Amino acid sequence: MNRPFKYLLFVVLSISLTSQAQNGNDFIFFEARLQTLANKVLTAVTDSLKEEANRLLIEDVEEVLLIKGSFHYNFENIENLSIIDAPDKSFKIFNWVMPKENGSFEYFAYLQFYNKRSKELHFLKLNDTSAHIDSEQFKILEGGDWFGALYAEIIHNSFNKKNYYTLVGWDGNNQFTTKRIIEILHFSEDHKPIFGAPIIKMNDGTRTRMILEYAKKTSTNMAYNDNSEYIVFDQLEPIDGAEKGMYEFYVPNLSYDGLTFKNGKWRLVENIPAYNDKKRNRKQLKNIERGLQAP
Numbered sequence: 001m002n003r004p005f006k007y008l009l010f011v012v013l014s015i016s017l018t019s020q021a022q023n024g025n026d027f028i029f030f031e032a033r034l035q036t037l038a039n040k041v042l043t044a045v046t047d048s049l050k051e052e053a054n055r056l057l058i059e060d061v062e063e064v065l066l067i068k069g070s071f072h073y074n075f076e077n078i079e080n081l082s083i084i085d086a087p088d089k090s091f092k093i094f095n096w097v098m099p100k101e102n103g104s105f106e107y108f109a110y111l112q113f114y115n116k117r118s119k120e121l122h123f124l125k126l127n128d129t130s131a132h133i134d135s136e137q138f139k140i141l142e143g144g145d146w147f148g149a150l151y152a153e154i155i156h157n158s159f160n161k162k163n164y165y166t167l168v169g170w171d172g173n174n175q176f177t178t179k180r181i182i183e184i185l186h187f188s189e190d191h192k193p194i195f196g197a198p199i200i201k202m203n204d205g206t207r208t209r210m211i212l213e214y215a216k217k218t219s220t221n222m223a224y225n226d227n228s229e230y231i232v233f234d235q236l237e238p239i240d241g242a243e244k245g246m247y248e249f250y251v252p253n254l255s256y257d258g259l260t261f262k263n264g265k266w267r268l269v270e271n272i273p274a275y276n277d278k279k280r281n282r283k284q285l286k287n288i289e290r291g292l293q294a295p
Helices: 003-043 047-064 280-293
Strands: 082-085 092-099 105-115 120-125 150-159 162-171 177-187 193-195 200-202 205-207 209-215 222-225 230-238 250-262 265-272
Touching: 003 047, 003 092, 047 092, 047 105, 082 150, 092 150, 150 222, 162 222, 200 209, 209 230, 209 250, 230 265
Parallel strands: 200 265
Antiparallel strands: 082 092, 092 105, 105 120, 150 162, 162 177, 177 193, 177 209, 200 205, 222 230, 230 250, 250 265
């Protein structure tokens, strides 16, 4: 190898390593900052302080989403944001919640995409419209609209060359009830996100998303079991004396149902065995729930 070529190779490698180190330092800085701001959004004592922290958090998230390498970075040191990769690495979700003094919750989310050909990053900010939706288990939302929730995991299925991304999440809802949510995300031919699809087959009909609502102080489970390939969740029923539909009195009955993906549909299977299948993102969600419950 001649000397000029060796020198040129050294310069190229040095620039590459310096760039990687710089990006690494950027991510360490932003991880600490995002963690601090997300914690303030959860725990600040007034709505105005939460909103100010949230404004700064939005600015920083949008900056991070365009930093080279952010799509492939794991952000493992952030506990108060839910950051999840689609199993097929086609997109990434940045997602968090802001609790309000009146007991309601507002959700924020970004979809991040990476174009392998152009090596360019872009993102879409989602608009939480859950407060304005009736018949929420039967609606399809487009144009960036989304039923706000905090997601713990993404399940990828395909059928007839169509990709479905099933999001398993949590919604603090209000002072009286909490919700567990199974959301279906898919994309139009021009790659626009669509939330909701009529592929959830229940005993009482087909839904575009599934929502379980239950008493505020009750603990429930909903998660995907990799071994059985079921989304497993508690059976809920009203306590003695409460009427059907009074969800503030719904509690688990110690039995489990599940959804399994067959022939392009999620199909209900009743009374399945209990399970234990822990994942990092579920731990992340538990951390956030504990933060919301702290005085």
